[in-house]
Amino acid sequence: MKIVVCIKQVMVLPGAVVLDGEGTGIDPLFVTRRLNDPDRYAVEEAIRLCEEHGGGEVVVVSVGGAEADKELRKCLAMGAQRAVRVADDGLQLFDPLVVARALALVARREAADLVLCGVQSEDAAQQATGPALAGALAYPCVSMATKVEFEPDTRQLVVHKEASGGRTEVVQVDLPAVLTVQTGINTPRTESFKAVMMAKRAQIEVTEPEDLPPSTIQVQSMSAHAPSRGQLQLIEGDPAEVAARIRELVQEVSQ
Amino acid sequence: MTGTLVIGEIDAGGLSEASAELVSAAVSLGRPVTLAVGSADPQSVSAIDLRGIDRLIGLPVPGDPQAHEVRERAVETLIDLTQPATVLLSANWDNAAFAAGLAERRRFSFATDVIEISSEPDGALVVTRPAYGGKVNVKLRIDDEGPSIVLPRAGVWTPAESSGQAVPMEVVGEAVSEDSRVRRIDLLESGAGDAELARAEVIFGLGRGVGKPEHIAVFEDIARQLGVALGASRPLVDVGLVDRHKQIGQSGVTVKPRLYVAFGISGSMQHMAGISESRMIFAVNTDEEAPIFDAAHLGTHVDAMEVAKHLLSSD
Numbered sequence: 001m002k003i004v005v006c007i008k009q010v011m012v013l014p015g016a017v018v019l020d021g022e023g024t025g026i027d028p029l030f031v032t033r034r035l036n037d038p039d040r041y042a043v044e045e046a047i048r049l050c051e052e053h054g055g056g057e058v059v060v061v062s063v064g065g066a067e068a069d070k071e072l073r074k075c076l077a078m079g080a081q082r083a084v085r086v087a088d089d090g091l092q093l094f095d096p097l098v099v100a101r102a103l104a105l106v107a108r109r110e111a112a113d114l115v116l117c118g119v120q121s122e123d124a125a126q127q128a129t130g131p132a133l134a135g136a137l138a139y140p141c142v143s144m145a146t147k148v149e150f151e152p153d154t155r156q157l158v159v160h161k162e163a164s165g166g167r168t169e170v171v172q173v174d175l176p177a178v179l180t181v182q183t184g185i186n187t188p189r190t191e192s193f194k195a196v197m198m199a200k201r202a203q204i205e206v207t208e209p210e211d212l213p214p215s216t217i218q219v220q221s222m223s224a225h226a227p228s229r230g231q232l233q234l235i236e237g238d239p240a241e242v243a244a245r246i247r248e249l250v251q252e253v254s255q
Numbered sequence: 256m257t258g259t260l261v262i263g264e265i266d267a268g269g270l271s272e273a274s275a276e277l278v279s280a281a282v283s284l285g286r287p288v289t290l291a292v293g294s295a296d297p298q299s300v301s302a303i304d305l306r307g308i309d310r311l312i313g314l315p316v317p318g319d320p321q322a323h324e325v326r327e328r329a330v331e332t333l334i335d336l337t338q339p340a341t342v343l344l345s346a347n348w349d350n351a352a353f354a355a356g357l358a359e360r361r362r363f364s365f366a367t368d369v370i371e372i373s374s375e376p377d378g379a380l381v382v383t384r385p386a387y388g389g390k391v392n393v394k395l396r397i398d399d400e401g402p403s404i405v406l407p408r409a410g411v412w413t414p415a416e417s418s419g420q421a422v423p424m425e426v427v428g429e430a431v432s433e434d435s436r437v438r439r440i441d442l443l444e445s446g447a448g449d450a451e452l453a454r455a456e457v458i459f460g461l462g463r464g465v466g467k468p469e470h471i472a473v474f475e476d477i478a479r480q481l482g483v484a485l486g487a488s489r490p491l492v493d494v495g496l497v498d499r500h501k502q503i504g505q506s507g508v509t510v511k512p513r514l515y516v517a518f519g520i521s522g523s524m525q526h527m528a529g530i531s532e533s534r535m536i537f538a539v540n541t542d543e544e545a546p547i548f549d550a551a552h553l554g555t556h557v558d559a560m561e562v563a564k565h566l567l568s569s570d
């Protein structure tokens with residue numbers, strides 16, 4: 001089975017929001033970059049499926065700048081066989097359709113049997129790139145997968161997915177297909193030191209997103225979310241005083 | 256392409272609250288508003304009289320309303336029939352499953368989890384959506400004659416009021432096909448939540464900020480000593496530190512305690528969905544900008560593990 005996994009380097013803001021000069025982006029100095037958490041689970045799921053079904057290949061793909069190579073290497077160290085980066089070149093962070101088109105270029109070229117995405121990116125939080133990619137490839141899509149089983153005889157997947165109301169829907173889908181993977185589906189492996197060293201030297205193929213229809217979406221401006229802290233009362237004092245206040249409240253409420 | 260098409264959803268009580276919110280958002284765009292519903296029998300949908308609706312249409316949609324390929328086909332048919340500039344669907348899991356795919360397939364524009372929407376004099380649509388864990392609002396300009404598919408977040412707009420005058424239902428189109436490449440074989444009522452947690456009066460919620468095994472052990476001791484219930488955010492459950500039944504939030508338990516103390520929880524939309532009915536929220540988070548402080552009544556920026564130390568020792 002050939003599985004393409006779409007992985008994203010996300011930007012996390014650990015503290016206050018600092019915008020760039022134009023006010024249309026975040027100042028890179030105040031950003032932490034890391035592999036999108038759901039995507040780690042997607043990579044693990046792809047490796048597991050290949051391992052359990054007699055091999056195959058896991059190709060990780062990211063749309064982004066050279067800084068995203070770090071995350072691609074992490075996935076190689078986990079056990080993906082190859083990594084491809086679609087050079088960002090101003091691709092829209094907030095237009096999941098454009099990102100999906102770029103990912104579709106690679107998925108099509110690789111003739112993937114299965115394409116995995118994360119359920120959502122921690123920074124843009126759209127839950128849309130996977131479904132958009134399915135649209136671009138004309139593959140069926142199952143979102144929020146919490147368990148995946150492959151039936152080799154019929155080349156079908158049986159997928160458990162989170163449904164509203166705390167329920168789990170079990171569906172069947174033919175390959176090729178796109179799945180979005182929910183966190184907690186498995187336990188992602190930690191990379192061995194040796195694998196990390198090997199991945200450092202691995203080749204990352206870089207392709208240009210040629211001839212893609214341009215985005216219709218532009219970031220006009222960004223602003224720090226204006227906190228609505230009307231009802232918030234800050235507890236002054238050191239941890240001991242805070243703890244005392246919490247104890248008091250617990251006692252009041254428990255009476 | 257001119258008007259605004261609102262995809263309404265029917266629940267037990269008729270048109271859903273979220274759909275009435277979409278109508279308000281649509282009316283604010285100042286273009287003719289068509290409300291459309293898909294239903295096995297559109298004629299049986301009870302009278303709809305929301306203010307601002309110019310036209311009410313119903314499309315026969317047989318079968319399982321959650322089958323997203325059928326829903327996708329229904330929405331596509333409604334778009335083709337009405338040629339709107341803007342299509343509004345509620346941002347929920349059922350719609351997220353197909354909306355971007357439909358947009359990409361048909362080369363429509365797309366934006367989701369939108370909390371503000373307006374149209375510019377030149378016809379462009381401007382939407383605002385949160386990003387970066389709720390810390391930033393991003394204003395996006397969509398330059399497209401349409402259709403643009405936009406998913407507004409539920410609970411942001413005030414639902415449209417009734418005008419007292421029911422709009423006549425016009426049944427349009429042929430019943431859409433029930434075919435789906437994704438076939439449901441089972442629906443499990445996973446008995447998700449811990450019933451005791453759902454009923455607890457005092458809950459300490461643990462998040463990634465206290466997400467080390469040794470931290471969890473400390474809070475287990477505290478919970479035993481103080482007689483409070485423990486719950487957690489999803490990441491702690493995902494890594495196996497806390498039992499799945501103790502996950503609080505959109506895909507976990509909904510809690511209604513008199514006191515909820517959040518230790519190292521940022522306040523994601525999905526977590527807040529599970530605690531919004533708490534009488535009092537006390538947030539312990541070292542990041543002054545964490546969105547949980549928007550909803551908290553009491554808060555502190557000191558280190559949660561320092562607080563934990565003192566919660567333990569004085570007994």
Ligand SMILES: Cc1cc2nc3c(=O)[nH]c(=O)nc-3n(C[C@H](O)[C@H](O)[C@H](O)COP(=O)(O)OP(=O)(O)OC[C@H]3O[C@@H](n4cnc5c(N)ncnc54)[C@H](O)[C@@H]3O)c2cc1C
Binds near residue numbers: 529539542
């Ligand atoms: C479809 C879907 C469903 C989901 N369902 C749920 C759900 O049901 N429940 C849920 O919780 N999540 C759910 N999530 C995940 C959600 O989006 C967030 O990722 C999650 O809630 C974040 O958990 P957190 O606040 O513990 O972690 P983070 O967002 O990482 O926050 C950790 C916080 O700890 C603070 N911190 C760090 N160190 C300390 C310290 N020493 N003292 C005090 N504070 C500290 C940090 O400032 C930060 O604010 C869902 C996501 C998706 C896509």
Ligand SMILES: Nc1ncnc2c1ncn2[C@@H]1O[C@H](COP(=O)(O)O)[C@@H](O)[C@H]1O
Binds near residue numbers: 006121122128
């Ligand atoms: N730039 C990108 N490169 C590769 N994959 C991406 C990118 N952006 C989003 N994805 C994938 O799409 C998923 C959902 O992202 P989003 O639609 O932004 O919430 C992520 O978990 C990734 O699997």
